[in-house]
Amino acid sequence: MAQATRIQITDVSKIYQTETKTVEAVKNFTESVKDGEFVCVVGASGCGKTTLLWCLSGLHPATSGTVHIDGELLTKPLPDRIGMVFQDSNLLPWRTLIENIELPFQIKKKAVNRKLVDELLDVAGLKGFENSYPGELSGGMKQRGSIVRALAQDPEVLLMDEPFGALDAFTREEMNLFLLKVWERTRKTIVFVTHSISEAIFLADRVWVMSPRPGRLSRIVDVDFPRPRDIDLQFEPKFIEILKSIREDVEGSKSGKGQ
Amino acid sequence: MATDNLADKIPDFNSATVNQGGNGPVDVSAIAGIRRAKGLKEIASVIALAIVVVTLLEFILIWTHTEAYVFPKPTAIIRSLFTDFPTLYWKPLTQTVQTFFLGLIIGSTIGLSLAVLVTLKPGLDIFISPYIIILVTTPMVALIPFLMLKFGFGMTPRVIAISLATGPMVMINSATGFRRTNAELIALGKSYGATEFQLFRKIRFPFALPMIIVGFMVGSIFGLLTAVGAEMVGGGMGLGNRLIYFSSLVQMSQFGAVLVIVATFGVGIYSFFTFINRKWASWDA
Ligand SMILES: Nc1ncnc2c1ncn2[C@@H]1O[C@H](COP(=O)(O)OP(=O)(O)OP(=O)(O)O)[C@@H](O)[C@H]1O
Ligand SMILES: [Mg+2]
Numbered sequence: 001m002a003q004a005t006r007i008q009i010t011d012v013s014k015i016y017q018t019e020t021k022t023v024e025a026v027k028n029f030t031e032s033v034k035d036g037e038f039v040c041v042v043g044a045s046g047c048g049k050t051t052l053l054w055c056l057s058g059l060h061p062a063t064s065g066t067v068h069i070d071g072e073l074l075t076k077p078l079p080d081r082i083g084m085v086f087q088d089s090n091l092l093p094w095r096t097l098i099e100n101i102e103l104p105f106q107i108k109k110k111a112v113n114r115k116l117v118d119e120l121l122d123v124a125g126l127k128g129f130e131n132s133y134p135g136e137l138s139g140g141m142k143q144r145g146s147i148v149r150a151l152a153q154d155p156e157v158l159l160m161d162e163p164f165g166a167l168d169a170f171t172r173e174e175m176n177l178f179l180l181k182v183w184e185r186t187r188k189t190i191v192f193v194t195h196s197i198s199e200a201i202f203l204a205d206r207v208w209v210m211s212p213r214p215g216r217l218s219r220i221v222d223v224d225f226p227r228p229r230d231i232d233l234q235f236e237p238k239f240i241e242i243l244k245s246i247r248e249d250v251e252g253s254k255s256g257k258g259q
Numbered sequence: 260m261a262t263d264n265l266a267d268k269i270p271d272f273n274s275a276t277v278n279q280g281g282n283g284p285v286d287v288s289a290i291a292g293i294r295r296a297k298g299l300k301e302i303a304s305v306i307a308l309a310i311v312v313v314t315l316l317e318f319i320l321i322w323t324h325t326e327a328y329v330f331p332k333p334t335a336i337i338r339s340l341f342t343d344f345p346t347l348y349w350k351p352l353t354q355t356v357q358t359f360f361l362g363l364i365i366g367s368t369i370g371l372s373l374a375v376l377v378t379l380k381p382g383l384d385i386f387i388s389p390y391i392i393i394l395v396t397t398p399m400v401a402l403i404p405f406l407m408l409k410f411g412f413g414m415t416p417r418v419i420a421i422s423l424a425t426g427p428m429v430m431i432n433s434a435t436g437f438r439r440t441n442a443e444l445i446a447l448g449k450s451y452g453a454t455e456f457q458l459f460r461k462i463r464f465p466f467a468l469p470m471i472i473v474g475f476m477v478g479s480i481f482g483l484l485t486a487v488g489a490e491m492v493g494g495g496m497g498l499g500n501r502l503i504y505f506s507s508l509v510q511m512s513q514f515g516a517v518l519v520i521v522a523t524f525g526v527g528i529y530s531f532f533t534f535i536n537r538k539w540a541s542w543d544a
Contacts, residue, residue, distance in 0.1 A: 057450060059450060077450045079451045084447065086447060090444060090447050092462070093543075106461070153451070
């Protein structure tokens with residue numbers, strides 16, 4: 001598949017300057033994401049994954065380097081083209097599920113795309129819960145709700161920051177299958193940050209492995225298991241082999257720092 | 260667009276320190292957290308206990324031959340409340356209510372506006388906060404003699420004092436609520452292109468609402484305190500003035516009646532804001 005480049009990251013660095021210290025959270029990051037590609041970013045805690053994603057979203061500026069979306073320099077959030085899915089679902093607790101999904105439409109002063117919302121709610125298994133408050137939904141339902149909220153804007157790019165981090169293993173598998181189902185239908189370009197290496201391999205076309213302090217792209221792993229994938233994939237020898245090698249990378253970069 | 264001021268707050272979400280509303284400088288749970296009686300049976304038993312307590316008090320006062328000027332009997336107070344209400348209590352009550360509400364409205368409007376201002380322009384905070392702290396911690400009744408010299412004995416000095424008592428409370432709680440708004444929620448709004456005004460309306464304000472309500476509740480209670488206290492100092496109006504008047508004449512059942520009215524007013528404020536809290540901010544529970 002020879003698709004166009006959707007996201008071009010060129011020499012992006014992000015330095016946090018606090019009163020007491022300077023942290024190089026991301027350093028000289030250069031890579032691109034193709035249209036319709038599913039990229040997962042893994043790395044040890046604190047290695048700069050969230051920082052990278054925020055640079056891609058336009059929510060905060062890189063200290064140096066550039067991000068281009070469809071060839072256009074990113075300087076601010078692009079609400080019509082980039083959708084963010086945050087950790088902890090991030091649903092407004094005082095709004096019902098459907099009101100949460102409608103929020104972006106209200107902000108953009110656009111009519112709600114009922115057809116798309118309905119369809120997404122259906123795929124997400126959230127039909128019948130439209131009028132429930134987030135406090136009345138399970139963790140998995142909230143996450144699905146926040147994904148529906150992002151997808152209802154029909155963005156070209158979906159940036160996801162450990163969206164399933166807080167879920168138990170079973171719910172997580174279920175969420176992964178749900179996400180793949182949606183992705184196979186819509187073929188959005190996805191950059192997905194996760195702590196879980198197996199989750200990354202299961203979902204991604206390519207896995208970016210980051211090394212910490214400063215956060216650099218240390219390795220890119222192509223994952224070419226055929227799609228649609230099912231959950232038993234994680235028991236195949238080749239899967240386990242990739243898992244081991246990425247794990248060694250992440251572990252190694254964690255303990256062997258200082259070089 | 261103010262993307263920059265987010266930049267330095269972002270990625271510590273994982274530390275899970277973001278407080279999802281709730282306990283500000285003034286702890287809500289202490290005031291608003293009393294469980295409400297549920298069902299007829301419970302309500303009936305609460306009322307029954309109150310009747311028993313009052314009756315007991317009445318009999319103790321009879322048995323110990325306590326004179327009315329030492330401690331008025333509940334029955335005397337109740338009788339006075341019913342028979343003297345239109346003649347003795349209605350007018351001072353309206354005077355207190357009027358100054359109280361005027362002060363509350365002026366004070367809370369200014370307080371809420373200041374809270375919005377320091378949220379939008381965080382740099383101003385360090386200039387405004389010291390005064391707010393001074394105003395919150397100083398009993399505003401203390402200003403009354405001075406204000407009376409300046410503004411005379413009418414409503415003005417009391418309204419000013421009440422505003423100064425309520426405003427800072429509303430301001431401090433609202434500002435804390437606005438500031439505590441989960442940074443991820445703000446980022447969510449920004450990622451959908453929300454303007455600063457939209458962020459306020461759709462995210463910051465609703466998020467801070469429980470704390471704003473607490474600010475209003477505590478501010479109102481401070482305000483009532485100041486209202487009655489100020490009337491006791493001078494000016495010849497309101498329930499506070501009646502307290503001084505009746506006690507100087509040793510008309511203790513009338514004094515007790517005024518006290519009951521003041522207490523009812525206070526409880527009314529508390530109940531009102533508890534109700535509002537339950538209605539508009541129940542998600543925070
Ligand atoms: N606002 C900030 N000020 C100073 N340093 C920061 C700030 N935000 C993040 N950092 C630092 O930047 C580095 C990268 O943080 P980031 O949140 O991007 O890591 P992460 O890979 O997402 O971690 P995790 O997997 O735990 O979510 C960390 O060392 C962190 O301490
Ligand atoms: Mg992170």
